[in-house]
Amino acid sequence: MAKDKGPRRPRAETPKGFRDYFGAEVSERKAMLDTIAEVYHRYGFDALETSAVETVEALGKFLPDVDRPNEGVFAWQDEDQDWLALRYDLTAPLARVAAQYRNDLPTPYRRYAMGPVWRNEKPGPGRFRQFYQCDADTVGSASVAADAEICAMLSDVFETLGLGGDYVVRVNNRKVLNGVMEVAGVLDPADPEKFAHERGIVLRAIDKFDKFGEAGVRALIGKGRMDESGDFTKGAGLSDEQAAVIMRFVNANDAINQNLKSQSAVSSKLGSDFIETLSNAYDGGFTELFGRSAASALARNSATLAHLREIVGESGVGAEGVQELETIAELLAAQGYGPDRIVIDPSVVRGLGYYTGPVFEAELTFEILDEKGRKRQFGSVAGGGRYDDLVKRFTGQSVPATGVSIGVDRLLAALRAKGRVQGDGRGPVVVTVMDRDRMADYQAMATELRRAGIRAEVYLGNPKNFGNQLKYADKRNSPAAIIQGGDEAARGVVQVKDLYLGAKIAAEASHEEWKAQPAQTEVARADLVAEVRRILGQG
Amino acid sequence: MAKDKGPRRPRAETPKGFRDYFGAEVSERKAMLDTIAEVYHRYGFDALETSAVETVEALGKFLPDVDRPNEGVFAWQDEDQDWLALRYDLTAPLARVAAQYRNDLPTPYRRYAMGPVWRNEKPGPGRFRQFYQCDADTVGSASVAADAEICAMLSDVFETLGLGGDYVVRVNNRKVLNGVMEVAGVLDPADPEKFAHERGIVLRAIDKFDKFGEAGVRALIGKGRMDESGDFTKGAGLSDEQAAVIMRFVNANDAINQNLKSQSAVSSKLGSDFIETLSNAYDGGFTELFGRSAASALARNSATLAHLREIVGESGVGAEGVQELETIAELLAAQGYGPDRIVIDPSVVRGLGYYTGPVFEAELTFEILDEKGRKRQFGSVAGGGRYDDLVKRFTGQSVPATGVSIGVDRLLAALRAKGRVQGDGRGPVVVTVMDRDRMADYQAMATELRRAGIRAEVYLGNPKNFGNQLKYADKRNSPAAIIQGGDEAARGVVQVKDLYLGAKIAAEASHEEWKAQPAQTEVARADLVAEVRRILGQG
Structure with missing residues (x-):
């Protein structure tokens, strides 16, 4: 059975879950990232490039309490016994940099970063273990004006890439969600850790409204949900009274979203008219125009905010969250970003546990055909929010920060789908x-x-x-x-x-x-x- | 002694040997790489971006014959027991790609690549474990026109970056060196492996002529050399007759180099006049101009080639090497690259064992002050050559290839020293x-x-x-x-x-x-x- 007599030749193969990019694939991505970097730069953000390798300790989350701390990351032990790992995102290295250079960096520190990150996960179709991210963050500003700025900048990115009218940036606030939790009795402001498990289930349930519908969410926040195959997911165990609070919130979100969708044709038209008028009046100053737009935008967001104020009721943190959203809405309206581009949407949850205030998600609204030939919205291509505790891990001092991460491969796929890629595929x-x-x-x-x-x-x-x-x-x-x-x-x-x-x-x-x-x-x-x-x- | 009561905070530190790049450091490097990519692209080269991670098997050289095959590379074992590693250069991944996609890629395949590589080496001042390389290679062309093209392109890169008059690309041929070895009796064409150890010592000795001088090289190719501190380096053990052949070659190189240096002021001037005339005559066709330049260039290189032909004597491989250098010199002269920009220089050795034909090295010739305040030439910023056996590892078939790698950090340092960096350091x-x-x-x-x-x-x-x-x-x-x-x-x-x-x-x-x-x-x-x-x- 010994087939090989000589030394075996090495296999010429990319490792599983990794891939190579050729010619136009490289230059089209580069052209897109260059455009994004230009927008970030014009907003005053500076480039930062950290190394691909971090200590596992600095990355956090993956502490060496097991023999091989490579849960989710690619990690190895250095000669001097330190565990090193490839970065799994661009936020953890930023937190490390903000702590390491805290005496030298300007405050606030606005930085953008673009580059590959690595995940030690099971690869699948379209799921790679190395992929690009493109982030912008402001570290050291507690003002929600910083959050509003990130949203405006994200909107400018899409406009500059030629996706005007095909996207919406949705904004919510973790404090509003916490206010709802407080009213529902699964958040005790005196003991923030209490009910953390239940809140996790509730947040995930809210996030799945589109998928499971009202009944599914109700089951998940109650005893649990049985899916079609008979698999049972244990619920958060909320009482009927508690669940009623959550469901009032969820249904209000749904009503708001239905309302937004029915208006989108109108508001989209209004948006482009507005931009045209703006360009015409370019050298004449914006104030009056902004005033009118502000009024129209606020009119549409005010219904949402009124809803929310009612639902969060007496919760202090809830009221604070609604107030912050109102300020963000005002600032954006004053800069001419109508709800056709950036909209208050209480259904936005965002997965990561570390968000502490405003959260945002950018969705592309045009339809594509999925792998089964069904029409569906292109969906989320960027997300972010405020995380005030990441730097604290290192320094013990809380540092307010907010930022966004763009999924580079998804956005590039969207540009390709819309025929908006730059870069010349022509040979020599x-x-x-x-x-x-x-x-x-x-x-x-x-x-x-x-x-x-x-x-x-x-x-x-x-x-x-x-x-x-x-x-x-x-x-x-x-x-x-x-x-x-x-x-x-x-x-x-x-x-x-x-x-x-x-x-x-x-x-x-x-x-x-x-x-x-x-x-x-x-x-x-x-x-x-x-x-x-x-x-x-x-x- | 227990100082820490709570859980220890993670250290906010870049891992040893790694560093962060801020603002202008990132954008200046980017501007430089963009310029280089533009030149490569105009020459018909396509971008290729491979993943940072390769199988250790594909990288070669570091086969898992030890428990932890991380000699020089960062490596770790995957769940399915495969050893993975960070790439240590951009050539090994290219060889893998050329083998993996051999049925799909055009032949010849011209590609450029730029990105970080990783070396698991002891870090030192200015020596990092992650750094950028920027390569261009032609795979699948046996013609020395491909080598000449790489040299011309490298020259264009320096000119475009504003380093005209401050660099020289030196070209030699491994076959010439092998011819000298054959004449000296340390290369047997019938048994290429024989004397490999001695040849290694001889090549390293030739490469150190500038440092150790004639006597040092003579000692190294003979019994050995004692340095000032009394440390002894064992020599190649050549007989007096054998050593005489090597020394005739070394001294001839020195004479050629002295001659080149004394002419450099003149040829430099000639070079810029030539370019000016060329621009003036731009739309009128080049042929006559090229003709004149070709004559002048060949006149200067012909002395070198005559020297070499004499030294390699009856060696078949040596004569082939000289002939190839002559063809390269002719092609370059015809394209207007005089010896002030690209010159035949038999003293170029290049470290890597895998070169099989022409080798090149680009040096910056302006002076800077070293760490001790002494004037010295800036030195080498790029190098490469022909390697016909790298793809063979995978496929068993020899694939001719040639290419160059630019040391990005050194070249950027040079541009900074000359005030030639692009990129706007201005804040918002x-x-x-x-x-x-x-x-x-x-x-x-x-x-x-x-x-x-x-x-x-x-x-x-x-x-x-x-x-x-x-x-x-x-x-x-x-x-x-x-x-x-x-x-x-x-x-x-x-x-x-x-x-x-x-x-x-x-x-x-x-x-x-x-x-x-x-x-x-x-x-x-x-x-x-x-x-x-x-x-x-x-x-």
Whole structure:
């Protein structure tokens, strides 16, 4: 059975759950991240690039209490026994940086970061163990103006990427949710840890309203829920009175969302009119325009806020949360961000436990077909919120912070779906080699084209088979091939073959037409650059 | 002695040997890499981004024959017992990709890659365990035109980065070195593995000529060398006759290099004249110019090649190497790359064992002061060569390949030393907060500035202490601060403070002049953008 006699060859394989990105995949992502970075930068955010590797201790959550602390992270032990790990997000390194350089950084510290993160999770279709994130955070500002700014900036990102009218940023506040919990009797302000388990179940249930509906949420916050397959999920065990409070909140959210959806066509139109008027009045100052927009935006958000104020009732933290949302709504309205772009939405929960105030989620609202061919909304591409306790882990002092993280791969997929990707997928002009002794002449042509700013190269494979050279140009998606044999060289001319036109003719033309080869032109050697420019549409 | 009672706080520290990059450090590197990528792209190279993680098996060199195969790499064992590791360069992943996708990739495959690599080595001053590389390689071309192209492209990179006249790309050929070895009797073409140990010592000795001089090299290739401290390095053990061959080669290299240096002022001048003439004659075709330049370049390289041909004598591989260098020199001369930019230099060795043909090294020739205040040449910033056996590991088939790797951090340091960094270190315009109830007004100012393309933000820290706001603006390197108290708001004006001018006045002006505060201007609210533009020099 011993098949292998010699030493086994290594497998040429990406590790499971990892992938490679080629050509346009890289440059399209880069173009998108460059655009996002430009918006972040214009808002006063500075770049930060931390190393991929952190101590497990600094990352937190994954403390070395087991032999191998790699639950969810890729971790290994250093020579000096320290556990190191690949970062699993960009927020944990920011908290470490904010603590480490607290005496040198400006306060507030606005930073953006973009780069890969790693998760040691079971890979699946479309789920990779290395992926990009793109974050912006403000550390050291307790003002909700910082939260409003993050939302406005996120909106600007989508507008700049060409997704205007196709997204909405939804804003809620953990304090409002806590207020509802307090009223329902599952939060004791004197003992915040109490009922933490029950609250977790309730939050997850609220988050699943879209999926399970009213009855499902009611079951989950009560005794529990049995799904179609018969699997039972244990509930939070709330009494009927407690559950009634939660359900009043959930149903109010639903009513608000239905209302928002029915208005969205109108408000969307209003939004674009507003932007147009704004551009027209550009140099004349914004104040009056802002005033009008503010009134309209507040009118729509005020119903939501009134609802919430009623539900949180006597809860101090709840009232504080509603007040903060009101301030955010006012600030955004004053800057011209109507509810068609940024809207107060109490149904936003956000998974992570560490949020302490406003939370946001950006959704793309256009429809795509899912893997089963059904229409569905594209969905969430970014989320974030306020987390005032992350830096405290290191320093013992609470540092207010707020920020957002964009799911880079999902957003890029959305841009592709909408045909909004930037980046030129066009290959180089290929100078073919008819006579390998005249390599210098061919190189000179490529050099000339490059100096004119045109992407170009000489074919460097084995030139013997000319067909292979044209196949290569085809594979590279080349717009043109340059051909000069001895005869052409003697006459001081070159053949320039328009490969896009050629492909079109090959696909559509008759044999006779094809033979006429109108996609190939002979020009004087001196006119090479001009002819290529013409083909590229730069003529 | 138990100091800590509560749970110990995690240390806020970058792991040993890793570092963080802030603001301009990130954007300056990005600007440099963007420029390089543009040159690579124009030459027809496509981007490739592989994952940071590879199987140890695919990386090679570090096979799991020990319990923990992390010699030099960061490695860990996956759940399914596979060893994974962080890539230590960008060439090993390329070899894996070329093998894995060999049926889908174009041949030749030209790709560039830029990104971090990781080395599990002892960190030291300026030596980090994560650093950037920036590579370009052509896989699947046996033609030395591919090597010449890499050298020309590298030259274009330096020219585009503004380092014209400050660099030289040196080209040699492993086959020439092997030819010398054959003549010296330490290479047997019938048994390439024989004398491998001795050749290693000889190559390292040749590489150290600049450091140890003629006597040092002679000692190393003979019995061995004792350094100043009395430490003895065992030599290659060559006989006097064998050593004479190596020394003839080494001394010839030295003569060539001395000759090059004395001509460098002249050739440098010639080079820039040439470029100027070239630009003037831009649309008139290059051929004649190339012809003249080619003659001059070949004249200077021909002495070197004649020397080499003599030294390699009857060695077949040596003659082949000289012939390849001659072809490279001809191609480069024909494209206008004179020896002031790219030069044949037989003293180039390059460390890595896997090179099989042409090798290149790019050096920056301007002087800097080292840590002891002594003048020295900046030195090597890039290197590469032909490696025809890397893909073979996976497929069993030899695939010719050639490429170059740029040391990103060193090149960036060079650009900084020459004042050639791109990227704007300017902070945002800071809109200060005099009255926290009018946050919406301040936000509107920032929004207005941003929509005019000006980087701007509202101060979001605690606004109580106005001095802190100006200190913050100072720390952010802000060009201007905007101030509007209740009085100014009532009058419809804003104060615009020119912070660069202010800093200059503070540093140079008398107390009287300072009090006059000419760096602060009051303008109508509607003129805010215009006034900031004036201060930024965009007026």
